[in-house]
Amino acid sequence: MNAETIAAIATAPGQGGVAIVRLSGPRAEDILMKLFRPAGKASALSSHLLTYGHVMDGNTVVDECMAVLMRAPRSYTREDVAEIQLHGGSFISQRVLALCLAHGAVLAGPGEFTRRAFLNGRIDLSQAEAVMSLIAAQGAQSHQAAIRQLAGGASSFIRKAADTLYEIQAGVAACIDYPEEIDEEEAAADLIPRVMALAVELESACDERAARILQTGLHVALCGQPNVGKSSLLNALLGEERAIVTPIPGTTRDMVTGDMMLGGSIIHLTDTAGLHATDDPVEQLGVARARRAMQEADLVLAVLDASHPLHDEDRELLTALQGRSCAIVLNKADLPAVLSSADASALLPGVPVLSVSASNPATLSSLKEYLAQQAAVSDKLALTQPRHVEAARRAARHLHQAAETAQSLSVDMASVDLQSAQLALAEITGDEVEEQLLDRVFGMFCVGK
Numbered sequence: 414m415n416a417e418t419i420a421a422i423a424t425a426p427g428q429g430g431v432a433i434v435r436l437s438g439p440r441a442e443d444i445l446m447k448l449f450r451p452a453g454k455a456s457a458l459s460s461h462l463l464t465y466g467h468v469m470d471g472n473t474v475v476d477e478c479m480a481v482l483m484r485a486p487r488s489y490t491r492e493d494v495a496e497i498q499l500h501g502g503s504f505i506s507q508r509v510l511a512l513c514l515a516h517g518a519v520l521a522g523p524g525e526f527t528r529r530a531f532l533n534g535r536i537d538l539s540q541a542e543a544v545m546s547l548i549a550a551q552g553a554q555s556h557q558a559a560i561r562q563l564a565g566g567a568s569s570f571i572r573k574a575a576d577t578l579y580e581i582q583a584g585v586a587a588c589i590d591y592p593e594e595i596d597e598e599e600a601a602a603d604l605i606p607r608v609m610a611l612a613v614e615l616e617s618a619c620d621e622r623a624a625r626i627l628q629t630g631l632h633v634a635l636c637g638q639p640n641v642g643k644s645s646l647l648n649a650l651l652g653e654e655r656a657i658v659t660p661i662p663g664t665t666r667d668m669v670t671g672d673m674m675l676g677g678s679i680i681h682l683t684d685t686a687g688l689h690a691t692d693d694p695v696e697q698l699g700v701a702r703a704r705r706a707m708q709e710a711d712l713v714l715a716v717l718d719a720s721h722p723l724h725d726e727d728r729e730l731l732t733a734l735q736g737r738s739c740a741i742v743l744n745k746a747d748l749p750a751v752l753s754s755a756d757a758s759a760l761l762p763g764v765p766v767l768s769v770s771a772s773n774p775a776t777l778s779s780l781k782e783y784l785a786q787q788a789a790v791s792d793k794l795a796l797t798q799p800r801h802v803e804a805a806r807r808a809a810r811h812l813h814q815a816a817e818t819a820q821s822l823s824v825d826m827a828s829v830d831l832q833s834a835q836l837a838l839a840e841i842t843g844d845e846v847e848e849q850l851l852d853r854v855f856g857m858f859c860v861g862k
């Protein structure tokens with residue numbers, strides 16, 4: 414338990430219906446009672462019951478409010494927690510926070526309430542991160558993933574894997590302790606398939622792309638030659654005139670972005686400058702940015718003009734997209750066709766070709782469906798945070814290494830990698846965690862959570 418009592422404004426800055434100032438720590442009740450005067454005769458507050466009253470600065474009324482005390486351990490942090498519900502003005506909440514500090518509280522750091530909930534054993538580290546994901550969720554998909562994680566989805570998957578690994582480690586320990594009684598070859602034959610199976614199980618839960626999409630949405634770049642209709646497509650998808658559209662090739666210089674929601678997922682669209690060789694230094698910069706956007710995107714839409722024959726630059730683009738997550742969008746389907754889906758398909762086999770007309774939004778349904786599919790992440794995925802995926806993949810690498818060592822050297826020498834795998838798994842739940850990692854995780858939180 415922490416000796417200091419922390420305080421922060423828990424609600425978002427600015428004006429609102431209600432603002433909440435929150436305290437946690439051994440002096441939460443004491444500090445609350447120094448600045449809160451309950452209406453009526455209540456002198457001590459009942460735990461978990463809202464009490465009407467006033468915040469006082471000496472004899473001056475600062476605000477009319479409701480206060481609640483949640484005595485340990487039945488609170489978010491498992492410490493004594495007090496919350497004061499004020500009128501939602503930033504001056505009031507700042508002044509009440511200042512009063513809390515004047516009465517002995519210290520200002521909470523980012524995520525410090527949740528950090529205490531973790532340190533006091535109420536939630537594990539993956540659940541603490543789920544709280545942050547829940548707050549950051551912009552769509553139904555990431556919200557659902559955060560709810561599953563908060564309920565312990567990732568934790569139970571990792572704990573099960575850790576238990577399997579403990580059993581394997583126990584076998585290795587027996588091998589080391591009783592070398593005369595246990596046959597090395599038999600032990601290796603027993604150990605290796607189990608280690609490999611666990612590595613495969615962990616790897617199957619590691620989907621970096623899915624974890625990234627859940628956290629930040631699907632990043633889509635619209636790329637292609639000048640004048641094929643990339644900006645028109647951006648505008649049509651967003652349903653607003655975001656980018657400038659003209660019949661002049663090279664209209665878009667800088668990147669133009671916009672977000673849309675499809676099937677509960679957030680999609681970030683980036684319209685880029687037309688890819689072509691140019692002497693214009695401004696356009697050159699635009700083309701360089703377009704190439705960067707293409708590299709960084711989760712998905713590239715290669716836009717072609719169906720009313721024109723293929724250009725060398727179209728071919729170059731399609732060649733550059735080999736092996737990437739991409740689709741071909743044949744635009745200007747309302748004009749007499751020169752380029753067919755089959756022509757486009759032949760250049761990049763296996764990649765979907767979607768025929769649209771940016772000037773007619775009614776033709777975009779198959780493209781929208783495709784984007785929604787690309788942004789959809791299985792709700793069976795156990796690990797939904799990039800940090801967890803990285804640690805689980807590291808654990809799997811150590812397991813592969815352990816299997817190799819057991820095969821080529823000896824079973825007992827595999828124990829080092831097995832231990833490293835165990836530590837990597839413990840990082841996810843926070844069972845084994847360094848202060849620096851906690852600082853990194855909780856540093857991303859807002860103050861007051």
Ligand SMILES: Nc1nc2c(ncn2[C@@H]2O[C@H](COP(=O)(O)OP(=O)(O)OP(=O)(O)O)[C@@H](O)[C@H]2O)c(=O)[nH]1
Pocket residue numbers: 638639640641642643644645646657658659660661662663664665666685686687688744745746747748769770771772773
């Ligand atoms: N008929 C028809 N014209 C279109 C369609 N989409 C775009 N255009 C026209 O094509 C021209 C170029 O459109 P833009 O959206 O500016 O093309 P872009 O690919 O962004 O061009 P740059 O910014 O120069 O790279 C404009 O005159 C648009 O009105 C379409 O589906 N059908």
Ligand SMILES: [Mg+2]
Pocket residue numbers: 643644645656657664665684685686687
């Ligand atoms: Mg454009």
